[in-house]
Amino acid sequence: MTDNNKKITSFRELGLSDLTLDVLNRMGITVPTSVQQQAIPPMMRWYDVMAKAPTGTGKTLAFGIPIIEHIEKHRRALQALILSPTRELALQIGQDLSGFAVNRPWIEVAVLYGGQPIRTQIEALRRKPQIAVATPGRLIDLLRRRSLRLDEVEIAILDEADRMLDMGFIKDVRFILDKMPRVSQIALFSATFSREVMDISYLYQREPVEIRVEEIGQDKPDIKEYLLPANGAERITAIRKILSLADVKRGIVFVNMKQSADMVVKKLRHLKINAAAIHGDIRQQQRERVLSNFRKGNLRILVATDVASRGLDIENVDIVFNYDLPLENENYIHRIGRTGRAGKSGIAVTFLSPGGEDRLDTIAQMTGAQLEEITDLDTFTF
Ligand code: ADP
Ligand code: MG
Numbered sequence: 001m002t003d004n005n006k007k008i009t010s011f012r013e014l015g016l017s018d019l020t021l022d023v024l025n026r027m028g029i030t031v032p033t034s035v036q037q038q039a040i041p042p043m044m045r046w047y048d049v050m051a052k053a054p055t056g057t058g059k060t061l062a063f064g065i066p067i068i069e070h071i072e073k074h075r076r077a078l079q080a081l082i083l084s085p086t087r088e089l090a091l092q093i094g095q096d097l098s099g100f101a102v103n104r105p106w107i108e109v110a111v112l113y114g115g116q117p118i119r120t121q122i123e124a125l126r127r128k129p130q131i132a133v134a135t136p137g138r139l140i141d142l143l144r145r146r147s148l149r150l151d152e153v154e155i156a157i158l159d160e161a162d163r164m165l166d167m168g169f170i171k172d173v174r175f176i177l178d179k180m181p182r183v184s185q186i187a188l189f190s191a192t193f194s195r196e197v198m199d200i201s202y203l204y205q206r207e208p209v210e211i212r213v214e215e216i217g218q219d220k221p222d223i224k225e226y227l228l229p230a231n232g233a234e235r236i237t238a239i240r241k242i243l244s245l246a247d248v249k250r251g252i253v254f255v256n257m258k259q260s261a262d263m264v265v266k267k268l269r270h271l272k273i274n275a276a277a278i279h280g281d282i283r284q285q286q287r288e289r290v291l292s293n294f295r296k297g298n299l300r301i302l303v304a305t306d307v308a309s310r311g312l313d314i315e316n317v318d319i320v321f322n323y324d325l326p327l328e329n330e331n332y333i334h335r336i337g338r339t340g341r342a343g344k345s346g347i348a349v350t351f352l353s354p355g356g357e358d359r360l361d362t363i364a365q366m367t368g369a370q371l372e373e374i375t376d377l378d379t380f381t382f
Helices: 018-027 034-044 059-070 087-100 118-126 136-144 170-177 195-204 234-245 258-270 284-296 329-336 357-367
Strands: 049-052 080-083 109-112 131-134 155-159 185-190 209-212 222-229 251-254 275-278 301-304 319-322 345-352
Touching: 018 059, 018 087, 034 049, 034 059, 034 185, 034 209, 049 059, 059 080, 059 087, 059 155, 059 185, 080 087, 080 136, 080 170, 087 109, 087 131, 087 284, 109 118, 109 136, 118 136, 131 136, 136 170, 170 195, 185 195, 234 258, 234 319, 234 345, 258 275, 258 301, 275 284, 284 301, 319 329, 329 345, 329 357, 345 357
Parallel strands: 049 185, 049 209, 080 131, 080 155, 109 131, 155 185, 222 345, 251 301, 251 319, 275 301, 319 345
Antiparallel strands: none
């Protein structure tokens, strides 16, 4: 107890079961993060929760622990549903939850997402999972085929809630929420909130507990943010230079368009830099292969559209590049938040092309980002 501002709570003090304490122990997770300290108690008591907390501060376990604790052992019905905006994030959450349920072999977790054969997922549903992690499109498809029902779901989570409620998703999400007559707990999690999150909270939640973890102290992702003026082709050369300057083992380059992703990969490979792309036009199998290679350390540079900007938790990503300025302000936070996770440090380099100054000012203003300009890469050290 050195910091008198924040009391250090143990997971035991959060009133968790021995099974949960045992698995946390095995995972080497000892001290709950702020969002876990604040969200777990109300969620355990079946309160609705809306929680905004910085990237990489353990939101998955903040909802994952109460879910696992709430699953009724002898009821083979879908009891909890987690919605994710991307397939890869759904897979990751599914894996996290399965891992967290290792010492509860009766718990089944199904991951339901597009781009993979629906038959396999229908078979998984025949095993009567208690927990499903899904992307909205595939879930609705399965509902229409009557391969699953949501009428016994008691817990619904929107991870990356603001993204789940923006234009492309909100209709589907409301359709799904309206299919759960017995839902008694709805929780919304993200590092950024929006007007729509407030609206959906007002419409669907009852007396929600509001949690806002500020980006300060331990809850501030340790990311050094840089700005590098560079136009067009200069960016590839700059990436090469920075990769060696900063001794980068693993990095992500974010672009705005699928074609740019393929183009950047081609140019990096030409410089003998091990790179591969992930974006919406790539076959799902290939997307998963690329991501898995990246996680394993067999791929040095992942070039991605915003399909990879939300939620992905990949160990030891040293650096994130914004090859293009993100089109949405919040995505700046999510993109750079792929590094500097769980107390580790990271670097973010944002390229500024001529004419982009106003756009970058807006992003910095809206996100509170503070970028240090690299004026001369030749003399720069990280
Ligand atoms: P968020 O959803 O807030 O971006 P994640 O849930 O993906 O963050 O967690 C980020 C990383 O932190 C994960 O690798 C997770 O295993 C780790 N983690 C979660 N909780 C703790 C904790 N209490 N102590 C240490 N590491 C943790
Ligand atoms: Mg998350």
